[in-house]
Amino acid sequence: MQSLQPRQRWMSVLAHSQPAQLRSHWQALNISPRYRNIRAPEIGLAQLQGRMGATGRRFVLGDVTITRAVVQLENGGYGYSYIAGRDKAHAELCALADALLQQPEHGEQLQQQLIEPLAALQHEQRQLRARAVASSRVDFFTLVRGD
Numbered sequence: 001m002q003s004l005q006p007r008q009r010w011m012s013v014l015a016h017s018q019p020a021q022l023r024s025h026w027q028a029l030n031i032s033p034r035y036r037n038i039r040a041p042e043i044g045l046a047q048l049q050g051r052m053g054a055t056g057r058r059f060v061l062g063d064v065t066i067t068r069a070v071v072q073l074e075n076g077g078y079g080y081s082y083i084a085g086r087d088k089a090h091a092e093l094c095a096l097a098d099a100l101l102q103q104p105e106h107g108e109q110l111q112q113q114l115i116e117p118l119a120a121l122q123h124e125q126r127q128l129r130a131r132a133v134a135s136s137r138v139d140f141f142t143l144v145r146g147d
Contacts, residue, residue: 010101010115011094015083017118019090025114026093031106035096038078039070041088067091073099 014022048061068082069091079099081091097114100106 007098007102009119010111011081011098013115013119013122014081014094014097016122017094018121019087019093021118021121022090022093022097022114025117026097029110029113031100033096033100033106034074035071035079035099037069037092038072039068041067041069041091043067043086043088069095071095071099073103075103077102 044066045063046066048064049058050061051058064084065086066082066084067086067088067090069080069088071079071092073079077099079095079097079102081094081098083091083094097110101110101115
């Protein structure tokens with residue numbers, strides 16, 4: 001996997017987080033900044049496209065529901081989020097976390113107490129899924145008959 005820039009990484013971690021896990025980690029921080037919605041959370045559709053073998057012609061894979069939000073902190077910083085699904089509160093919290101992660105006074109604390117634990121949980125879930133898939137793997141082989 002290629003290296004991500006810091007903001008790309010935290011945006012990915014926030015967008016892929018489970019809403020309940022994000023809320024519980026957020027509440028433990030005990031941070032309640034003042035902000036306003038620039039773009040209130042709204043639900044829409046995005047069309048997914050794919051390619052056969054990553055090199056073929058594009059085709060429409062299907063549609064996915066997304067929720068987006070934009071917030072502005074009291075000090076003028078902006079936060080953005082796009083998440084899969086219809087959870088408006090999750091999208092707003094992701095946007096708020098994005099805005100605060102860009103602030104020097106909150107960035108390090110949020111990295112250590114929010115992003116890293118969520119990333120670790122996501123990594124663990126991927127590992128569990130990979131083990132479950134690997135346990136059901138079937139290797140096919142062909143026996144060549146001699147004449």
